[in-house]
Amino acid sequence: GEDVEQSLFLSVREGDSSVINCTYTDSSSTYLYWYKQEPGAGLQLLTYIFSNMDMKQDQRLTVLLNKKDKHLSLRIADTQTGDSAIYFCAEIDDSWGKLQFGAGTQVVVTP
Amino acid sequence: EAGVTQFPSHSVIEKGQTVTLRCDPISGHDNLYWYRRVMGKEIKFLLHFVKESKQDESGMPNNRFLAERTGGTYSTLKVQPAELEDSGVYFCASSRAANNSPLHFGNGTRLTVT
Numbered sequence A: 001g002e003d004v005e006q007s008l009f010l011s012v013r014e015g016d017s018s019v020i021n022c023t024y025t026d027s028s029s030t031y032l033y034w035y036k037q038e039p040g041a042g043l044q045l046l047t048y049i050f051s052n053m054d055m056k057q058d059q060r061l062t063v064l065l066n067k068k069d070k071h072l073s074l075r076i077a078d079t080q081t082g083d084s085a086i087y088f089c090a091e092i093d094d095s096w097g098k099l100q101f102g103a104g105t106q107v108v109v110t111p
Numbered sequence B: 001e002a003g004v005t006q007f008p009s010h011s012v013i014e015k016g017q018t019v020t021l022r023c024d025p026i027s028g029h030d031n032l033y034w035y036r037r038v039m040g041k042e043i044k045f046l047l048h049f050v051k052e053s054k055q056d057e058s059g060m061p062n063n064r065f066l067a068e069r070t071g072g073t074y075s076t077l078k079v080q081p082a083e084l085e086d087s088g089v090y091f092c093a094s095s096r097a098a099n100n101s102p103l104h105f106g107n108g109t110r111l112t113v114t
Helices: none
Strands: A009-013 A016-021 A031-037 A044-048 A055-058 A061-066 A069-074 A084-090 A099-101 A106-111 B006-008 B012-014 B019-024 B030-037 B043-050 B053-056 B065-068 B075-080 B089-095 B109-113
Touching: A009 A016, A016 A084, A016 A106, A031 A061, A044 A055, A044 A061, A044 A069, A061 A084, A069 A084, A099 B019, A099 B030, B006 B089, B012 B019, B019 B089, B030 B075, B043 B065
Parallel strands: A009 A106, B012 B109
Antiparallel strands: A016 A069, A031 A044, A031 A084, A055 A061, A061 A069, A084 A099, A084 A106, B006 B019, B019 B075, B030 B043, B030 B089, B043 B053, B065 B075, B089 B109
16 A cells, blocks of 8 residues: 555635645655645645654645654645645655655645 | 756657657756656656666666666656556656755656557
8 A cells, every 4th residue: 555645635715724634654754745736737846844843834834743643734824726736745765865655635726 | 947857748659669758857966766657646756866877776667667867967768668557647856965855856748658
């Protein structure tokens, strides 16, 4: 099975908050990442968190890390239509920067 | 600085044919990675170059896939002969330092094998 798991779909109303959840298995991961893929585009690094942190805030984005439960979440405040995309959670798999990705969460923002 | 560029953006080929994908990393990035996403599943690692050397090719599916990075600049990924299950989006990424350096991804090549 997958080492990194995410829910596959999230629908949210414009202006509401979105929360995307992810669970991972490698407790030795030093960094955990969130990537965004818009239609027809590549993977854009959204944000990342170092494993000794519990929370990181970057404008409308808040990342929460629960190391005990190996749970990572991304909260998007005041979700906009431009936030519609696939969001991938990823953990570093080895010391050479190899990433282990989840299957991605499709976020659809409705007016 | 220019980002990671991949060519072509789309490729449609018949089963049994050969396709070569190209990736130009960000200038100065020694680390180059290939990943693949098949039909809505997770993005899977294929291989990792450090300069011109293959550091890790544990994700390569089989010997129909051949990756090269001659001169340590751009890389090519050749699939020969292509099979139906090779269809997917092939992403290339690069980073300056291997450890703790975010990967910068290209837009990917969408490969369709019919």
